[in-house]
Amino acid sequence: MMRSTLIICEKPDAALHIAEALSEYGEATKRQKHGAPYYQIDTKDERIVVCSAIGHLYQVDAKGSSERRNYPVWDFTWKPKHQVERGQRRQELWLQAIAELSRGVDTYINSCDYDLEGSLIGYMILRYACNGADQIAKRMKFSTLTGRELREAYANPMPRLDFSLVDAGMCRHEVDWLYGVNLSRALTESAYKFSQRYSTLSTGRVQGPTLRFVVEREKEIMTFVPVPYWTIEALVEIDGREMAAEYQVERLEIKSEAEHVVEKSSGRTGRVEDLESMRHRLVPPAPFDLSTLQAEAYRHFGFLPTQSLGIAEGLYLDALISYPRTSSQKLPTTIGYREILSALSKIPQYEKHSSSLLSARALRPNEGKKTDPAHPAIYPTGVSPKRRLESPEQKVFDLIVKRFLATFSSAAIRESQKVTIRVDDLRFLVRGSRILEKGWIELYEPYSKLEEIILPPISVGQKATFKKVSAEKKFTQPPPRYNPGSLLRLMEEENIGTKATRAEILDTLYRRGYVKGERIVATSLAFKVSELLLRYCPKVIDVAFTRELEGMMERIESGLEAREHVVFEAVEHLKPIIEDLKANENEIGKELTETIKEMKMAEITLRTPCPQCGSRLRVLRSRRSGKRFIGCSGMWKNGCRFGLPLPQFGVLTLLEKDCRECGFQLIQVKTKGKRPLISCPKCFQAKRQSISSSRSG
Ligand SMILES: [Zn+2]
Numbered sequence: 001m002m003r004s005t006l007i008i009c010e011k012p013d014a015a016l017h018i019a020e021a022l023s024e025y026g027e028a029t030k031r032q033k034h035g036a037p038y039y040q041i042d043t044k045d046e047r048i049v050v051c052s053a054i055g056h057l058y059q060v061d062a063k064g065s066s067e068r069r070n071y072p073v074w075d076f077t078w079k080p081k082h083q084v085e086r087g088q089r090r091q092e093l094w095l096q097a098i099a100e101l102s103r104g105v106d107t108y109i110n111s112c113d114y115d116l117e118g119s120l121i122g123y124m125i126l127r128y129a130c131n132g133a134d135q136i137a138k139r140m141k142f143s144t145l146t147g148r149e150l151r152e153a154y155a156n157p158m159p160r161l162d163f164s165l166v167d168a169g170m171c172r173h174e175v176d177w178l179y180g181v182n183l184s185r186a187l188t189e190s191a192y193k194f195s196q197r198y199s200t201l202s203t204g205r206v207q208g209p210t211l212r213f214v215v216e217r218e219k220e221i222m223t224f225v226p227v228p229y230w231t232i233e234a235l236v237e238i239d240g241r242e243m244a245a246e247y248q249v250e251r252l253e254i255k256s257e258a259e260h261v262v263e264k265s266s267g268r269t270g271r272v273e274d275l276e277s278m279r280h281r282l283v284p285p286a287p288f289d290l291s292t293l294q295a296e297a298y299r300h301f302g303f304l305p306t307q308s309l310g311i312a313e314g315l316y317l318d319a320l321i322s323y324p325r326t327s328s329q330k331l332p333t334t335i336g337y338r339e340i341l342s343a344l345s346k347i348p349q350y351e352k353h354s355s356s357l358l359s360a361r362a363l364r365p366n367e368g369k370k371t372d373p374a375h376p377a378i379y380p381t382g383v384s385p386k387r388r389l390e391s392p393e394q395k396v397f398d399l400i401v402k403r404f405l406a407t408f409s410s411a412a413i414r415e416s417q418k419v420t421i422r423v424d425d426l427r428f429l430v431r432g433s434r435i436l437e438k439g440w441i442e443l444y445e446p447y448s449k450l451e452e453i454i455l456p457p458i459s460v461g462q463k464a465t466f467k468k469v470s471a472e473k474k475f476t477q478p479p480p481r482y483n484p485g486s487l488l489r490l491m492e493e494e495n496i497g498t499k500a501t502r503a504e505i506l507d508t509l510y511r512r513g514y515v516k517g518e519r520i521v522a523t524s525l526a527f528k529v530s531e532l533l534l535r536y537c538p539k540v541i542d543v544a545f546t547r548e549l550e551g552m553m554e555r556i557e558s559g560l561e562a563r564e565h566v567v568f569e570a571v572e573h574l575k576p577i578i579e580d581l582k583a584n585e586n587e588i589g590k591e592l593t594e595t596i597k598e599m600k601m602a603e604i605t606l607r608t609p610c611p612q613c614g615s616r617l618r619v620l621r622s623r624r625s626g627k628r629f630i631g632c633s634g635m636w637k638n639g640c641r642f643g644l645p646l647p648q649f650g651v652l653t654l655l656e657k658d659c660r661e662c663g664f665q666l667i668q669v670k671t672k673g674k675r676p677l678i679s680c681p682k683c684f685q686a687k688r689q690s691i692s693s694s695r696s697g
């Protein structure tokens with residue numbers, strides 16, 4: 001009898017790569033069962049079947065039949081996803097296919113991504129769809145989908161599943177479910193019981209504290225009192241060349257002092273008193289971990305973190321880069337620096353720099369501090385794209401390749417110069433800087449840019465004439481709003497959430513209407529939810545508690561903590577919190593309902609008042625035709641009939657900006673798959689009227 005092996009992957013693309021890699025051992029055929037593709041490879045003495053999940057096929061749910069609105073709920077169990085959520089027919093069929101493929105198999109291998117989620121996905125399938133095979137299954141570990149690494153991982157699998165990762169993954173899902181379900185239902189139900197209207201409100205173990213960061217920052221900005229200060233800038237001429245100079249004190253707090261400096265220096269001639277130059281060594285950047293990649297992609301391309309992660313995962317599934325969900329900034333030698341660089345040197349745009357690195361005697365990456373037990377930092381595999389990459393993919397790929405090259409390069413050397421000019425007892429500074437050695441900066445272009453200010457030769461004692469001196473009044477600035485990149489970094493610094501879930505939590509905040517804009521602004525609903533949570537259950541938005549729990553869950557990964565114990569602790573913490581919420585349902589419901597109402601009203605109320613009667617204008621819907629239009633709220637008071645038509649399709653947003661022509665508030669209409677259209681409702685109507693009158697005339 002021939003031996004048989006079943007390999008379970010996380011996604012169909014990964015299954016294809018593994019099948020391709022193993023096809024070196026025998027004939028591979030692609031087949032299908034219940035619509036799920038799988039691969040069969042027949043070697044001399046073994047039949048290998050490679051199949052895949054489509055993400056999570058199991059999830060946590062309330063024990064028994066679950067009434068969706070009840071809370072609190074403490075008893076949970078794992079169920080096939082299709083039994084919990086609607087529209088999961090495909091998942092149901094895939095599970096059935098895997099169950100059938102698992103019959104009569106000798107060896108099982110979990111080959112999902114090597115991390116919490118992947119370990120869990122494989123474990124659940126092996127345990128429940130493959131008849132308890134989790135106890136005998138092996139584990140493949142790899143960081144790229146290249147043939148070489150996959151064959152090696154297949155030849156030398158870990159003898160058992162990584163049960164501590166499985167436990168940590170299960171615990172995370174269970175604890176998050178307990179929090180999410182109980183807290184979100186408490187909020188949603190309170191609002192529903194009060195208003196009989198249903199709006200989905202949510203909070204969670206990580207979501208609550210994250211929202212709190214945004215709200216706190218918003219409060220800081222709102223209460224910030226700007227303080228004026230003055231800066232002094234000058235234009236000096238030395239040896240016929242003009243250059244910018246600044247007063248030696250950067251900020252002057254008193255106006256008269258600033259005026260005094262201007263008066264005492266304008267039009268005068270001073271002398272160069274001192275020259276100073278310093279050399280700085282700029283070390284190459286560390287290789288990318290996920291969050292630095294996300295931050296850099298946001299900075300250069302404006303990609304949101306979830307978007308960058310999605311693109312990176314696509315590149316990984318094309319075997320172009322290593323596994324992107326990593327927090328490591330290390331590149332072990334085992335990845336084969338030389339092999340990768342010589343492969344990259346075959347891609348025209350990377351040829352020059354790859355070859356120059358290869359000619360160096362020793363290759364040493366400038367590694368960062370962060371580590372990850374499961375994967376190295378993100379690096380290109382050297383495989384060249386087999387298809388034309390879409391523009392965003394091309395951008396992220398280029399960024400990753402250049403970062404990789406830069407990290408092996410030499411330091412850049414910058415020289416900064418400081419020229420001190422004295423006129424009476426006042427001192428001004430002229431600053432210059434230039435790059436002496438480009439080093440890694442050249443390899444990382446255009447993502448690295450250092451500005452140079454080249455000064456002419458200057459010597460001590462030279463005359464310097466002050467052509468123009470001016471004092472400028474400025475104000476101290478409030479702290480900046482978070483952007484998606486900086487908020488993710490903060491979550492990481494505060495150690496809440498995981499690299500896999502942070503971006504998703506951010507998305508939820510947007511979807512629930514808690515935050516808006518790229519410069520993240522907390523909405524009034526966010527303020528209210530945050531305030532209510534702080535009042536009734538401060539522990540939920542307490543970062544310290546979240547972090548404590550996070551620590552416990554990390555200890556499960558290293559086998560130092562038992563999953564059952566952590567879940568028990570979490571429930572013990574939650575119970576009194578939920579009881580408090582329940583006891584205050586009425587008040588919470590009232591406040592939430594009012595806020596939601598206000599927000600909905602604000603969303604449809606224009607800033608521009610009615611040009612005929614001065615009342616508020618709103619976006620309304622006609623009772624008769626169902627069409628939306630701008631109507632005047634004065635109608636019920638004074639019978640004002642002012643109105644403007646609106647586009648009927650697409651998502652309508654009232655913008656902050658006003659029309660340049662007529663001053664009316666601008667609107668934006670976004671139809672799926674199209675670029676948003678910005679227009680002025682008033683000018684639009686005027687244009688329409690003039691067209692129709694010219695037609696009739
Ligand atoms: Zn009116």
Ligand SMILES: [Zn+2]
Nearest residue numbers: 659662680683
């Ligand atoms: Zn206008």
